[in-house]
Amino acid sequence: MIDHAKSNDKKSLVSLLLNSEPVAASEDHVLVKFDEEIHCEIVNKDDEKRNNIESVVCNIVNKTVKVVGVPADQWLRVRAEYLQNRNTNETHQSEKQSTQQSQQIDIAQKAKDLFGEETVHLVDED
Structure with a gap:
């Protein structure tokens, strides 16, 4: 990121990014670890700085992402959480799907019990 910021004349970001490291990414976020908490606060609170960093990251990965700063001393805790x-x-999603499937089976069975197996035709809409 630093080299990209230097080559794109974003010198104000270079000092901010010198002691930083991208540590995690998802489809739409990049988590950047900063050695100094003050640098982390700057990124998280200063929209202009954050937008500039997001622009640099976007140029590198060809995708728009949100950048979030995390202090180095809190990184492992944040990761674990x-x-x-x-x-x-x-786990909750899996339990919810299991419950929905059993409810669908129950409803289908009730319909068969009420109207008979030959009358009820189940259609899977998935």
């Missing part, structure tokens, strides 16, 4: 939340969400 993210992974825990993601795993919890996946």
